Amino acid sequence: ALGASYSAVKKLDFKGSNKESLMHFRTDIAKGAVHKKLRIGVLGSTRGTALIPVIEACASGALHAEIVAVVSNNQTAPILEKGLALGVTVTTKFISSKGLSRAQYDAECTATLVGAGAEVVILVGYMRILSKQFCDFWNKRCINVHPSLLPKHAGGMDLAVHQAAIDAGDVESGCTIHQVTEEVDGGAVVVQKSVKIEQGETAESLKAKVQPLEGPAFVEALQKFCGKEVISYADAGVSIDAGNELVEVIKPACKSTIRPGCDADLGGFGGLFDLAAAGYDSANTVLIGATDGVGTKLRIAQATKKHDFVGIDLVAMCVNDLIVAGGEPLFFLDYYATGSLEIEEAAAVVRGIAEGCRQSGCGLIGGETAEMPSMYAPGDYDLAGFSVGAVDRNRILPSGVGAGDVLLALSSSGIHSNGFSLVRKLIAKENLDFNSPCPWDADSETIADSLLTPTKIYVKSCLPLLKKGLLNAMAHITGGGLLENLPRSLPKGVVAEITGHPVLPSVFKWMQQASGLDDHELLRTFNCGIGMVLIVKRGAVTEAKEILKLAGEEVYDLGVLVQGEGEQVVMKSSLE
Numbered sequence: 001a002l003g004a005s006y007s008a009v010k011k012l013d014f015k016g017s018n019k020e021s022l023m024h025f026r027t028d029i030a031k032g033a034v035h036k037k038l039r040i041g042v043l044g045s046t047r048g049t050a051l052i053p054v055i056e057a058c059a060s061g062a063l064h065a066e067i068v069a070v071v072s073n074n075q076t077a078p079i080l081e082k083g084l085a086l087g088v089t090v091t092t093k094f095i096s097s098k099g100l101s102r103a104q105y106d107a108e109c110t111a112t113l114v115g116a117g118a119e120v121v122i123l124v125g126y127m128r129i130l131s132k133q134f135c136d137f138w139n140k141r142c143i144n145v146h147p148s149l150l151p152k153h154a155g156g157m158d159l160a161v162h163q164a165a166i167d168a169g170d171v172e173s174g175c176t177i178h179q180v181t182e183e184v185d186g187g188a189v190v191v192q193k194s195v196k197i198e199q200g201e202t203a204e205s206l207k208a209k210v211q212p213l214e215g216p217a218f219v220e221a222l223q224k225f226c227g228k229e230v231i232s233y234a235d236a237g238v239s240i241d242a243g244n245e246l247v248e249v250i251k252p253a254c255k256s257t258i259r260p261g262c263d264a265d266l267g268g269f270g271g272l273f274d275l276a277a278a279g280y281d282s283a284n285t286v287l288i289g290a291t292d293g294v295g296t297k298l299r300i301a302q303a304t305k306k307h308d309f310v311g312i313d314l315v316a317m318c319v320n321d322l323i324v325a326g327g328e329p330l331f332f333l334d335y336y337a338t339g340s341l342e343i344e345e346a347a348a349v350v351r352g353i354a355e356g357c358r359q360s361g362c363g364l365i366g367g368e369t370a371e372m373p374s375m376y377a378p379g380d381y382d383l384a385g386f387s388v389g390a391v392d393r394n395r396i397l398p399s400g401v402g403a404g405d406v407l408l409a410l411s412s413s414g415i416h417s418n419g420f421s422l423v424r425k426l427i428a429k430e431n432l433d434f435n436s437p438c439p440w441d442a443d444s445e446t447i448a449d450s451l452l453t454p455t456k457i458y459v460k461s462c463l464p465l466l467k468k469g470l471l472n473a474m475a476h477i478t479g480g481g482l483l484e485n486l487p488r489s490l491p492k493g494v495v496a497e498i499t500g501h502p503v504l505p506s507v508f509k510w511m512q513q514a515s516g517l518d519d520h521e522l523l524r525t526f527n528c529g530i531g532m533v534l535i536v537k538r539g540a541v542t543e544a545k546e547i548l549k550l551a552g553e554e555v556y557d558l559g560v561l562v563q564g565e566g567e568q569v570v571m572k573s574s575l576e
Helices: 002-009 051-060 078-085 102-116 132-137 158-167 203-226 240-255 297-304 310-324 343-360 420-429 447-451 459-468 481-489 506-515 519-525 538-550
Strands: 038-044 065-072 091-094 120-124 142-146 172-179 189-196 285-292 328-338 363-371 381-392 406-411 471-476 494-498 530-536 555-563 569-571
Touching (some): 051 203, 065 078, 065 203, 078 091, 189 203, 310 328, 310 343, 343 363, 459 538, 481 519, 538 555
Parallel strands (some): 494 569
Antiparallel strands (some): 142 172, 172 189, 406 555
16 A cells, blocks of 8 residues: 555646655655564574574675564573574573572563564574473464474484484485474474484484574574565454454343443444433533553463453452542443453453442443553453442532541551552562462462452442431542552642551551551551541531441541641551
């Protein structure tokens, strides 16, 4: 299309008064799209001799490609010197495998390759077995060389392969460039080059004939990537079929969230919600929007393959914010982004989202599943949630907050979804991992089981109080803890005196001990056992407590509001 556009533009001309051409033709615009070079990433553990012909072919233009990354698991591998010699525009990096599982190490390598912009990966004397996650991510975009004519003598290495060919009485041998799969040397053959096995051949002499063919074979294989005429979406790493299958798998979960006003039907371009059907008078109704994510808590779910609860976290972080404005959550939409769509993994996440919607009484009316190869390392995904609620314009909170109001605290279910960058660092500091026995909770089999406890949703317990008009304000205790979140619901000149902070749950005691944080910093980092604070009219405290306890909430007398200036949260009680 760009070529045709250039041809069409050349037919245009404008003449001056002296018949001279006034046209200037630019030929640089969009040339990158027409003549884009193939971007090659390299993994190697040894000398990297076979890389030299690839470097030379890129430099001469015989191969319309460029090397963008050279990565090794061997800090002294000469192949790193070859990468450095290519200049500062090439990412050359040693990545240590110490303390990492195979999948974790491969994820680090993929992150480096993706960050450098690699589109294909070649293995040049790479002395590691690759994980399923790596093979899936680089499916049909990663090639290796083997010193035999596969499928003969697969699985062997170096001189042992050449000796096997001689011992088998083969009349020829050679090298094979093949696609990398989980099955060692089992991927589709891309290029083969052969040599004759002479009488009296030794493994060393056969290697001397085969090895010089490996570099040119790589060049020939890479030319196939450069010259491919038809590239499908699947070739780029995006599976339309997998996306369609996921929609079918999650439809029952989404249907289970139906509520008045929505039908939770999937597949359209947008989700619909009928305010009137939900019982709202549009003339007096204000809509509330909230968006949030789950943060690095996802790293624990991904590392342990436990994805069932992070969807609840996603909903909780949004709808708990909505009710703070006095509104009822109506509907929810999610965004799930990954490098390679794993249907069961994604379905587990969405089922969790549906459960969160059921707990909060809102309809899951739509979402987006984005499969973006090269944006995410194998096994990684990210989540974002979007929720909309409604409130009568005369009941928007905060309202009427002042000195004399009482603070009630509702217990959290654990760390919820904030502070996990610090949590993960502390676990590593204590030489533990997510599968270690949980040191703070005997009822949890592993650390991950405890940390993945979903964020508590306060909608159904607090809505009755909102409808009865018992609350002046609320504060969702998230990142920044009690000290940063409670002031967001207080007017100037009003101070919250905390006189009855609940006993610090064991998980936070462990975090404090491991981190060395003092009480003030702990309260600015974690929820410390309080997930929601209610600011209640003094005369409504008894009724509010009764309603909350009937809903199963643990309620604490946290403190009172007084007149004052300066810090808006004053701790009158210590953490125990």
